[in-house]
Amino acid sequence: MSETLPLLDVAELSRQFTVRGTTGGLLARLRGGAAAAPKLHAVDDVSFTIGRGETVGLVGESGCGKSTLVRVLTRLLDPTSGSIRLGSQDLTHLPARRFARRPERARIQMVFQDAGESVNPRYTAFDAIADPLRRLRRLRGAALRSRVETVATQCGLPLALLPRFPHQLSGGQRARVGIARAIAVEPELLVLDEPTAALDVSVQVVVLHLLARLKQELGMSYLFVSHDLNVVRLLCDRVLVMYLGRIVEEGPAGAVFANPRHPYTRALVEAIPQIGAEGAPERIRLGGEPRSPIDPDPNVCRFYGRCPRGFARCAEQMPPLHEVGPRHRAACHLVEGG
């Protein structure tokens, strides 16, 4: 039974923020009270699963709701509606405020973009890695030291560097501290938010290899948030593409990159610079800006207006996710019927 149950099961998850301080909002409140205040739909009706040992990539441009989704999943924010299940446990109703002190905290851990900024600058590498072990595993003394050293070794961080502060470490070493700290409490799901964005390519390669090895050794699942699609393609089994709060395409990484079905995914894939691409056929370029995420019309495709292939129906009906291949779905009227 537990074999077939996915590790993470997210269903119809939404998160809205009330917009304050706009003239429109003020007028609305004057007229109809708080209920009519405009809402920013950061994450809108998102459903997906992550299997055990699976690596899922989450891509999309800034402002598409990736970070809000990650913050809701890691229970730093409460969802407005929908459910989050981790294994057999429902996390939806554990308030974010109290989640940090619960044992479930250890099951989902996060690696942030730039460990130079996300690690307390007054903590040594040792303290940074020891902190979650002290709080969540109640380890002290020799047991703590031995666990920190084991994890540091696992992440390829020389033990001699443990007494150093973040500013005394190189970018690659800091990335290792950020990873070591997250895996110290043996999470089942590791959420990685652009873990290599701040690194040079030569260091990025080392960190990507480290992540691939750790996954094999520890059997974790990854949710890998990135806008470097070349990296996502190499590291991930499956990809979710988000646009303005909604998932517009999901499928096996190979299929999505080789044969993107949603026009937005296509534009995204074609925007990646490629070596030796001179003289490539004309590519889709996205002009303009995304639509406003504040109280969007539920009957209009979010990509309409910016989509090079939009037509009348896109403004009348929000396209649902259609099956376009094995485990491959896209939310576009043009792919209806496979």
Added chain:
Amino acid sequence: MSERPPRADPAVPPQLTPAGGPAADLAVEPGEAPPLDTAPTPPGTAPNLLDSLPPGPIPPAAAFSAAQAEPCLAVRDLAVSFRTRGGTVKALEQVGFTVGRGEIVALVGESGSGKSVTAYALMGILDAAGEVTAGTAQFGGTDLLHAPERTLRGIRGRDISMIFQNPRTALNPIRPVGKQIADVLIRHGGAGRREAPAAAIEMLRRVRITDPERRARAYPYEMSGGMCQRVMIAIALACRPKLLIADEPTTGIDVTTQAVIMDLLTGLARESGVSALVITHDLALASEYCDRVVVMHAGHVVEDAPVRDLFAHPRHPYTARLLAATPTGHASLADLASIPGSLPDLRRPDLPACRYIGRCDRALDSCQVSLQRREIAPSHLVACNNPL
């Protein structure tokens, strides 16, 4: 006072071609398409990109052959060092490259390779601890490295302009963007005080900002990162510079916006014959938008070649490693190979002649003491004793 460059008449915008340049032989009939083989159009550039641009006197990129004869910028033997508490950092040594007229050159390298220091040295905006210890940078008859500050002030923003990495911090946060463009025009005589606001709006239109009249009154915080970068491009191109230096122009910008910004930047540069030096850590970006790539490592130029040659046949071991580490067409993660070792400590008094020696698997004994810089193929330069 005597060094002050002649102030341009507001009615006559600064010409793109310096007098006596090779432009005369290169002139193309108005409306005549430049020969395709010498004028590659970047993919995705819309033909109507520059409808509103007055025709430039230089045909795009046709200047390659003549570029060798009289380049827009010629840097020779540039050396920069920084005084620090831990000793003197020899950040640049014997850096040399040229940017031909109308050519778009990429300066590529990892962090710490000296690419930004090179740009700052050329602009004369090095940190106070930094010092140019040797070299020349010829730009239209001026040596940028030895020109007095007064001369540089007339050149910066007018003849050479720069686009910085983070547009949001480079723009003035408390001044509407239209005024910021107008400021540059007024300062450098591109327009009078009265005409400047309209000229600024025209610049916003050229960088394809929709509703430019309204946007000119906006503050940087009211715009997205991509829009702010367009404003930076508008400021940089407002006075029709001869050389544009773009320092990581799309780092931190979404990949879809990056494509649009790079199309715009290189398209505008090509159409108006502006030479450009694009600093980037992204080899793939360089390959797609630039004509030539200069690869830097630890303050040395290790390789300098036309895009096609460089990516088809990298000759310096570092370039080859960098290519292998850049995820592009790789089939799997296992194919990505890292570069062993790390940058040498540039404070060491006994730096080897080749600064890549500690990371190189092809190093010879001679690499400790001497480094051979040679043209290994036509216009393909490499600094290596044992090239691939």
